[in-house]
Amino acid sequence: MAVMPVILVAGSVILAGVLALVFTVLSCFWLYRDSRLHGQPPALWVLLAVFASPIIALLLYFIFGRKAPLEPCENCGSLLTRSDRYCPACGAANGLYGQPAPKRRLGALGTAAIVCGLASVVCMAGLLAGMFVFAFSAVDTPLETTTGEFIHSSLPIESAMDVNTGWVIMSTQGHRNGVWSFSMSKTSDGYHKSGRFDLDDPHDRILAADVICEGETLELEVIQDGETVYTEALSGADGVQYFSLAGLEPGEVKLRVVNHGATDISGRIWVE
Numbered sequence: 001m002a003v004m005p006v007i008l009v010a011g012s013v014i015l016a017g018v019l020a021l022v023f024t025v026l027s028c029f030w031l032y033r034d035s036r037l038h039g040q041p042p043a044l045w046v047l048l049a050v051f052a053s054p055i056i057a058l059l060l061y062f063i064f065g066r067k068a069p070l071e072p073c074e075n076c077g078s079l080l081t082r083s084d085r086y087c088p089a090c091g092a093a094n095g096l097y098g099q100p101a102p103k104r105r106l107g108a109l110g111t112a113a114i115v116c117g118l119a120s121v122v123c124m125a126g127l128l129a130g131m132f133v134f135a136f137s138a139v140d141t142p143l144e145t146t147t148g149e150f151i152h153s154s155l156p157i158e159s160a161m162d163v164n165t166g167w168v169i170m171s172t173q174g175h176r177n178g179v180w181s182f183s184m185s186k187t188s189d190g191y192h193k194s195g196r197f198d199l200d201d202p203h204d205r206i207l208a209a210d211v212i213c214e215g216e217t218l219e220l221e222v223i224q225d226g227e228t229v230y231t232e233a234l235s236g237a238d239g240v241q242y243f244s245l246a247g248l249e250p251g252e253v254k255l256r257v258v259n260h261g262a263t264d265i266s267g268r269i270w271v272e
């Protein structure tokens, strides 16, 4: 991954995280204040926001908690809802009984919480979209050899069944743009990795290998119909090596990279 995307990803993650934190804190303050005005237990809603999530707490609060706002009784000041016909404290008739509920305002705190929450979501969505675009653009970028030339693969090489009895340290294997890549830090003697491809024209295609390793000896076996057609040494080469496929028949070809003592292996194999 290039330097720029790393900075962008880290920046977006930090920004989204900070915004989410601010959103949580503002939501807690808003829930505390608003739930008291609606005759709800404020501690319960704040605890729910802290331990479940502010989004869950707000959602539940708007569905179940924020029903009837409390307003003071005109006679004694006790808090009443508009569904109370009489004040339970002093018995006076409630002048606001049956009237439509007043407009529910979020207030500056609630608005700030929502803005932070939305900004955090936008930030995360932007980050995901960016990573998506980056992942797809990376697939389209041609791979380069160790000497900096573009690799053009004609026939895609895939993974093949490979039964190993030995051990390997730090092993990777992948396929991109038809190129078979692998790496192994250290292995037991005879450890191998396998790939396969379907050969169409043996005289028109050539096998290319770009392998870096320390020590001896890393070998490439080219196998067809269960028989090893030829074995070439991959270790000790400088740059890309080419191997003819003219001795093979059209059809499935198996490739096996076998290690006998080489270390810090990193290679790419493809068909041109």
Ligand SMILES: [Zn+2]
Binding pocket: 073, 074, 075, 076, 077, 078, 087, 088, 089, 090, 091, 092
């Ligand atoms: Zn009253």
